[in-house]
Amino acid sequence: MPELPEVESVRRTIQPHVVGRRIRQALLDRADVVVGEASPAALLQGARVARLERLGKHLAIIADDGRVLVVHLGMSGQLFWLAPGGSLANPSHVHARWRLVDGRGVDAGTLVFRDPRRFGGLWTLPDEVALREHWKALGPDALDVPAAVLRQACAKSARAIKSVLLDQHVLAGVGNIYADEACFGARIHPRRRARTLKPAEVEALARCVREVLSRAIEHRGTTLRDFVDGEGRAGGYRLQHAVYGRAGQACVRCGVTLKSAIVGGRTTVWCPTCQASRPPKHRASR
């Protein structure tokens, strides 16, 4: 499912095909994927794409007239570019398309939004002020999250550390896969109460979050089922997972069988040996 590395992979791969192009026609096949005005103009028809911006799992397409379209891929969403004359491998669940032309008005292909489960969506915003407002609820991008941000979020929180990592208000971009991978990297039990983490552990966790995300980007993200990048290719990171999807298998570090449970409402996998540090179940009776 698309988390930060997958969205960043999409941003990088559609960028050369989209930025500088004009949207000759915006086609909406399913109006209910749009939040906000759903007119062709609101979907950037007639505008030229000035740039792409990403925060966490959100991708913003910013037009030269100031209008903004935010794409969220949910868990099965795809945003990819089709060359002129290209055809869709699977035309089902395509909800929106943007027909692009170059500076001379020549066909420059089509940008396609496809999302079988429809957990994703499109947000139409009138200007960048609205974009900043829309993004105000998100924490800093997890790719370069400062340890101080995580430290402050953990300081007084009784939540499980994994819930903190998944909280987009704290830091933007971490989902279930990379939360587990980061906890494993930092040797921290995902159920540890955030406020029990020592400063050095928070530092390590922040570093692992950045590392696991950037390494995933280098492999163009993770594909479990649906994800493809902006040029329709699957991600290559899956083989690199240490814990996600590996419950019952051997820990890559110590060989012990990986455990699985629900933490923060999500399937969670960890190594009971490498990530052993758990808070006491009962308060010390003293």
Next chain:
DNA sequence: CGGTACGCCTGAAGGC
């Protein structure tokens, strides 16, 4: 405050 359940949605995978 935080945990839990639910709803949204489809398709893969497992059970019988």
Next chain:
DNA sequence: TGCCTTCAGGCGTACC
């Protein structure tokens, strides 16, 4: 072989 159930999950929201 085929139907039925279960599960997966981002995210908002209601509830305890």
